[in-house]
Every structure is written in C-alpha cells, then in structure tokens.
Amino acid sequence: MDNSNQKEPLIINNFNSSLISNIAVLNASEPAVFIKSGYKSYGKYSVLRDLNLNVPTGAIYGLLGPSGCGKTTILRSVVGRVNLDSGLIKVLGKEPGEKGHGVPGVLVGYMPQEIALYNEFTINETLVYFGFLHNMKRENVNRRRDFLVEFLDLPSKTRLVKNLSGGQKRRVSMAIALLQEPKLLILDEPTVGVDPILREKIWSHLIDISKASHTTIIITTHYIEEARKADRVGLIRNGKILAENSPEYLLQTYNESSLENVFLKLCIRDQDTFVPAKASNSLHNPLYKSNINQAEQHLNDEIVQVETKTASRTSLTTRISKSFSKTFRLPKFNNFLGALFKDSILIRRNYGFLIFQFLIPVIQISLFCLCIGREPFDLKFGIVNNETIYNSSEQFGAQMYIDELNNHTFKKQYLNWSEANSLAKKGKLWGFIDLSKDFTRDTIQKYNPLKPENTSIVGSNINVHLDATNQQIALITQARIAEAYQSFLIKFIPFLPFPIDPKLLNSPIVLQEPIYGENNPQFINFMAPGIMATIIFTLTIGMTGLMFVIEKKEGLMDRSWVAGINAVEVLSAHIASKIIIMTVQITLLILISTLVFGVNMKGSIFVSALLLLLQGFCGMSFGLACSSLAKDETEVIQITIGSIFPVMLLSGILWPIEGMPDWLRFITNFSPLTHSAEAIRSVASRGWSLGVTTVWFGTITVIGWSALFNLIALLFFNIDN
Numbered sequence: 148m149d150n151s152n153q154k155e156p157l158i159i160n161n162f163n164s165s166l167i168s169n170i171a172v173l174n175a176s177e178p179a180v181f182i183k184s185g186y187k188s189y190g191k192y193s194v195l196r197d198l199n200l201n202v203p204t205g206a207i208y209g210l211l212g213p214s215g216c217g218k219t220t221i222l223r224s225v226v227g228r229v230n231l232d233s234g235l236i237k238v239l240g241k242e243p244g245e246k247g248h249g250v251p252g253v254l255v256g257y258m259p260q261e262i263a264l265y266n267e268f269t270i271n272e273t274l275v276y277f278g279f280l281h282n283m284k285r286e287n288v289n290r291r292r293d294f295l296v297e298f299l300d301l302p303s304k305t306r307l308v309k310n311l312s313g314g315q316k317r318r319v320s321m322a323i324a325l326l327q328e329p330k331l332l333i334l335d336e337p338t339v340g341v342d343p344i345l346r347e348k349i350w351s352h353l354i355d356i357s358k359a360s361h362t363t364i365i366i367t368t369h370y371i372e373e374a375r376k377a378d379r380v381g382l383i384r385n386g387k388i389l390a391e392n393s394p395e396y397l398l399q400t401y402n403e404s405s406l407e408n409v410f411l412k413l414c415i416r417d418q419d420t421f422v423p424a425k426a427s428n429s430l431h432n433p434l435y436k437s438n439i440n441q442a443e444q445h446l447n448d449e450i451v452q453v454e455t456k457t458a459s460r461t462s463l464t465t466r467i468s469k470s471f472s473k474t475f476r477l478p479k480f481n482n483f484l485g486a487l488f489k490d491s492i493l494i495r496r497n498y499g500f501l502i503f504q505f506l507i508p509v510i511q512i513s514l515f516c517l518c519i520g521r522e523p524f525d526l527k528f529g530i531v532n533n534e535t536i537y538n539s540s541e542q543f544g545a546q547m548y549i550d551e552l553n554n555h556t557f558k559k560q561y562l563n564w565s566e567a568n569s570l571a572k573k574g575k576l577w578g579f580i581d582l583s584k585d586f587t588r589d590t591i592q593k594y595n596p597l598k599p600e601n602t603s604i605v606g607s608n609i610n611v612h613l614d615a616t617n618q619q620i621a622l623i624t625q626a627r628i629a630e631a632y633q634s635f636l637i638k639f640i641p642f643l644p645f646p647i648d649p650k651l652l653n654s655p656i657v658l659q660e661p662i663y664g665e666n667n668p669q670f671i672n673f674m675a676p677g678i679m680a681t682i683i684f685t686l687t688i689g690m691t692g693l694m695f696v697i698e699k700k701e702g703l704m705d706r707s708w709v710a711g712i713n714a715v716e717v718l719s720a721h722i723a724s725k726i727i728i729m730t731v732q733i734t735l736l737i738l739i740s741t742l743v744f745g746v747n748m749k750g751s752i753f754v755s756a757l758l759l760l761l762q763g764f765c766g767m768s769f770g771l772a773c774s775s776l777a778k779d780e781t782e783v784i785q786i787t788i789g790s791i792f793p794v795m796l797l798s799g800i801l802w803p804i805e806g807m808p809d810w811l812r813f814i815t816n817f818s819p820l821t822h823s824a825e826a827i828r829s830v831a832s833r834g835w836s837l838g839v840t841t842v843w844f845g846t847i848t849v850i851g852w853s854a855l856f857n858l859i860a861l862l863f864f865n866i867d868n
C-alpha cells in the first residue's frame with residue numbers, strides 16, 4: 148500500500164455548508180470503510196450486487212433505501228458478522244475479523260436493528276457486561292454510564308431492561324454502542340421510537356463525536372430527511388448504491404428539495420436505464436470529485452490486486468478456513484469474565500429455572516427407579532385344581548404345590564378349566580395352571596424308584612397356559628412356577644411311601660458366588676448408570692441449546708460477537724457458571740439412586756460423578772452445536788428430540804448391545820453415550836477404576852465427542868451468516 152500521501156488532509160464535504168464546521172479534517176488515504184464490488188447472496192437470493200461503498204474517516208454516513216434493499220447486510224458485513232461472497236472490504240484499514248483487528252471488537256460500536264438486550268439485566272449490568280467485553284476499567288464504565296443515562300434520558304440505572312418501554316430499550320441499545328467511544332459507530336435505525344427532541348440531541352451528539360474524535364458513523368434511517376444532517380449519504384436499491392454523495396450535492400444536482408424525491412428520481416432512472424453505482428459520483432462536480440478521487444486513487448492499487456481474487460465467488464472452503472482463523476485466537480480473560488458475569492446474573496434472576504433444573508433430575512431418577520426393573524406382582528392367575536373333586540386325604544399334593552406359588556407374584560383365582568380359559572382369552576388373567584385329578588398319585592409314582600414299566604405319570608405334570616404377550620411377565624411367571632415346584636418337592640418328599648434322598652432331586656446347576664453382581668441380578672443396576680448419563684446429557688443439551696439459540700435469535704449473541712467475544716469464551720464461561728448446577732444435579736442423581744433405591748455403587752463415587760460431569764459437558768457442547776445449526780427454539784427442540792431417542796437406543800442403555808445385529812453393534816460405537824455409559828456401569832456395578840480400559844476409554848470418548856461438538860459450534864457460529 149502506498150502510504151506517501153497518508154498525511155494529506157481532505158475536506159470531504161464542501162457542499163454541506165451548514166455542517167461545514169462539523170466536518171472532520173480527514174485523512175484522505177484512509178477511508179474508514181470501503182467496499183469494492185461486494186456481492187452477497189442468501190442461497191439463490193442475491194442481496195448485494197457489485198456494491199461499492201466509501202465512507203471517509205470521521206464522516207457521518209447515512210445509508211438510505213427501502214426495506215429489504217440490503218442495508219443491514221452491509222452493516223453486518225462491516226462489523227464482520229456477514230462474509231461477502233466476493234469483493235473487497237476494508238474497515239479501519241483491515242478486513243473485519245482479521246487477526247489482531249479491533250473489528251469486531253473494541254473499535255466498533257454496534258447498535259443492531261432489533262433491541263438485542265438481556266431482559267433480566269438492569270441498565271447498569273447491561274453496560275458493565277459490554278464494559279467487560281471491551282476490557283474497560285470499572286471507573287470508566289461508571290463514568291460513561293452516568294453520562295449516557297443522562298444524555299439518552301434513561302431511567303434509573305437499576306431499572307430492569309424488561310421493565311423499560313420500547314423507546315427506552317432502544318436508547319439502552321444505543322448506549323451500548325456508544326459505551327467505549329469507538330472509532331467506528333454502526334447504528335441500524337437508531338432513531339426509531341425516539342421523540343423529535345431526543346432525536347435532535349442524538350444527531351447533535353453524533354456530529355460532535357465525529358468532529359471531536361473523528362469517529363466514523365454509519366447510520367441507517369427510515370426518516371430519509373433526517374439524513375440531511377449526514378456528511379454523505381448512500382442511496383441504495385436492490386443491493387446497489389444508486390448514488391453516494393453529500394446531501395446538498397444530491398439535492399443541487401437533481402434539483403430537488405428533498406432527499407426522498409432525489410431517491411425517487413434515481414429509482415425511476417435505475418428502472419429505465421441501468422446506471423452503474425459510480426455514475427452518481429461522477430456527476431460533474433469537480434471539487435467533490437477531486438476530494439473523493441484522492442481517497443479512491445489510493446485504494447486503486449489495492450483493489451487491482453484483489454480484483455483477481457474476488458472475480459469469482461469465494462469458495463466454501465476458503466470461507467470455512469476464514470471462519471476458523473477468526474475463531475482460533477487465544478481466549479481473552481476479560482471476555483470470559485464478561486460471559487461469566489452475564490451467565491451468573493441470568494441464573495440469579497431465574498430462581499424458577501434453578502428449581503426446575505434441580506427438580507427434574509430428582510423426578511426423573513425417582514420415576515425411573517420406581518417404574519423400571521421392578522418385578523411384576525399381583526398378577527391375576529387362574530388355578531384349576533382337579534384333585535379337589537375327590538376331596539380325599541390322599542389327594543393333598545396339588546394343593547401343597549399351589550400353596551408354594553408366591554402369593555406376592557400371583558393373585559390366585561380358583562376356577563374350573565373352561566372359566567379359566569375364557570377369562571385368560573378375554574385378557575382378564577395372565578394365565579392359569581391346571582393340575583390333574585391324579586396329581587398326588589402320579590407324582591408319587593414319578594419318584595418311585597421301583598415303579599413298574601409303562602406306568603403313566605402324565606398326571607404329575609403342571610400344565611401352564613400363559614398369555615405370553617408380555618415377555619417380562621411371561622418370564623417371571625415361568626420362573627416363579629418352576630421355583631414353586633422345587634420348594635414343593637422338599638415338602639412333599641417326607642410323604643413318599645419309600646425312602647428317597649432329597650439331594651437327588653436338586654438341580655445340578657449350582658450358581659456360585661458371581662464374579663460381579665448378584666445371583667439375582669436386578670435390571671435396574673444395568674440401566675441406572677445409562678439413565679443417569681442420559682438425564683444429565685439431555686438436561687444440559689436443553690439448558691445450553693435453548694439459551695444460546697434464544698440469544699442468537701434475539702440478536703444478543705451477534706451483539707456480543709461484534710463486541711469481540713468468541714465461542715470458546717462463551718462456552719467456557721457457560722461451563723464454569725453451570726458447573727455448580729451440574730454438580731448438584733449429579734449429586735442428587737447418585738444419592739437418590741443409591742441411597743433411596745439401592746442401585747449398586749461398588750466403585751468410586753467420585754469417578755462415577757466425574758464421568759457424569761463429562762457427560763454433562765458433552766451435552767452442553769451438543770446443545771451449543773444444535774444452537775449453532777438451528778434458527779430458533781423449535782429447531783433446537785426438533786434436533787434434540789430427534790437425536791436423543793436414537794442415541795439412547797444405540798447406546799445400549801435400554802437393552803444390551805449384545806442383542807443387536809452385528810452391523811448395528813458397530814454403529815453403536817458412534818453414539819456419544821455408548822462408551823461413557825458402559826464406563827459408568829463398570830464403575831458402579833463392577834467396582835472398576837479409571838485404570839481399567841473400559842473406564843478410561845469411556846472417559847476419552849466422551850471428551851472426544853465434546854471436542855467434536857464444540858468444533859461444529861465454533862464453525863457454524865462463524866459461517867452461519
């Protein structure tokens with residue numbers, strides 16, 4: 148870049164006689180903002196087309212045009228929130244977002260069109276938050292706050308934003324933009340909802356700061372006539388500048404008394420014949436031309452160099468790599484503190500949210516332990532005892548067996564065969580057993596070592612007729628019926644008319660002390676660790692995803708981004724502020740499941756808690772990634788609901804992975820809960836420590852997943868625009 152004429156002064160506006168005293172003596176070689184051949188499309192819709200914009204340093208520049216013509220898009224590209232598809236853009240000497248540049252950051256004050264304020268903050272807290280992001284000393288923030296509250300006619304600094312009127316909110320929004328006395332001020336419709344007296348005051352302040360401290364101001368307004376106070380206006384239509392000059396010059400040239408009429412004339416001309424944007428600047432005014440030409444001349448070298456670069460659309464990979472280079476700077480402590488300050492206020496002001504956050508895991512784990520894994524009982528079951536028909540003292544065996552059937556499991560109903568069959572068919576019984584009229588006699592014969600050959604012992608059978616539609620109930624029923632027979636035999640043997648060693652009747656299968664777990668394994672011990680991981684994972688997704696998407700939707704995130712914060716700082720503060728909430732949630736989950744419901748915790752409670760904490764971070768990262776991809780709460784909820792159930796199913800939380808087809812087992816490796824849930828289960832049920840492969844591998848995978856989700860979030864927060 149040729150710097151030889153950098154010190155040469157340039158008076159940019161010789162025509163604005165009423166404002167001549169307000170116009171800064173500008174450095175001709177350094178326009179504050181220039182855009183050359185800027186193109187921007189949203190999908191197929193082209194918003195900016197060959198846009199050329201030149202904002203001299205220290206000038207007030209009014210960007211005028213109808214709704215939807217691309218004004219906000221231009222402002223957002225100036226503050227670094229929109230990447231042009233192609234074209235050259237320089238703001239305060241560098242490309243927005245370039246490493247080490249203060250745009251976005253302290254050099255730019257941005258007032259977006261939407262209110263973009265934290266409703267739960269007071270006016271003071273709002274300014275303190277942005278003070279943190281601009282690394283301002285607290286005395287400085289207080290000094291500016293007192294000035295701005297007075298100047299913008301704001302109510303008490305302790306008033307909550309949510310209790311302010313629409314106009315007051317817009318003025319707080321403007322106070323944020325003015326807070327750090329930036330070099331460049333970007334104001335998108337700052338005077339909407341402001342009364343005429345205050346509007347006058349705001350304009351005179353803008354003129355003052357542009358004059359006194361060479362602040363460059365770009366302003367959009369719907370009140371076209373108020374733009375007469377600007378040093379330079381750009382009339383824009385359909386993403387193109389129709390004319391760019393001082394208001395007086397445009398009025399004189401087009402021989403009109405109002406800018407509105409000038410704009411109309413230009414629009415008609417634009418419709419009739421295509422007039423390139425630059426044509427309006429060459430409207431034969433030699434003085435203006437000479438001033439502006441100096442600035443443009445200086446840019447030409449640079450533009451020529453970049454034109455080859457910008458001739459075609461910037462490729463997606465270039466945009467992604469740009470996004471990464473913007474994102475990956477060392478985190479700044481002041482930004483982290485600012486985000487922490489914001490999060491802690493939001494938590495403090497939302498007691499309902501806190502109670503909800505603690506109540507939900509308590510309810511979920513309690514419901515899980517009460518509803519899942521418990522043995523079914525009071526099952527309506529029919530008993531058909533044909534032996535009773537004879538009512539003989541030798542026919543006691545059937546009743547003896549029936550008495551051994553667990554009264555907790557079965558609600559017995561004595562019926563005849565056809566009644567039992569009919570009730571079972573109507574779904575009023577889970578099944579029935581029928582015992583023959585010869586049950587005692589045939590059972591004796593069954594165990595008689597000297598029984599004659601061809602003796603029929605069919606009558607010793609217990610015939611079971613089940614409604615086997617419910618697998619768990621059918622399995623439990625079968626198991627209890629078999630158990631009852633074992634205990635029946637022990638009682639029946641003394642009544643046999645021949646000696647028999649009872650040990651011979653024992654099952655040869657002997658369950659030794661299990662290596663891990665109990666001989667009577669509880670399903671709850673299998674599921675509880677995975678359920679705890681799922682609860683913490685889903686809670687943190689919701690907590691993070693919804694919070695950030697709302698911030699994004701309401702323009703709060705954009706605003707903080709423009710103030711210089713990045714995703715790493717936002718997320719680390721979010722984690723720091725939520726770690727206490729997560730710790731309480733995890734403590735509640737572990738205490739309730741183990742102490743109240745007796746879920747196994749054989750290994751270290753701290754390792755389990757650590758794994759659950761990591762699962763929480765993973766959920767936060769996933770939530771952040773969701774909010775970077777989603778446009779609003781509905782989309783976040785859709786992504787969350789759409790992903791949680793498959794993740795749960797694929798993670799072997801509801802049913803062992805060993806039951807899945809081989810190809811699906813492989814896929815389970817790619818679910819963020821699979822290995823961490825197995826690790827927690829191994830700690831809780833087997834007592835394993837972090838040194839065992841399953842546990843450390845689970846720990847590493849959950850960290851890996853968190854890193855991946857964060858990467859997605861970092862990328863999409865930067866390129867979503």
Ligand SMILES: Nc1ncnc2c1ncn2[C@@H]1O[C@H](COP(=O)(O)OP(=O)(O)OP(=O)(O)O)[C@@H](O)[C@H]1O
Nearest residue numbers: 189192194212213214215216217218219220221260
């Ligand atoms: N993220 C986006 N995705 C798709 N289209 C968008 C997006 N942002 C803006 N647009 C479209 O781009 C066009 C220009 O929008 P922009 O907000 O820049 O206009 P504007 O001149 O500021 O309008 P207004 O004065 O009403 O604020 C509009 O048609 C708008 O619908």
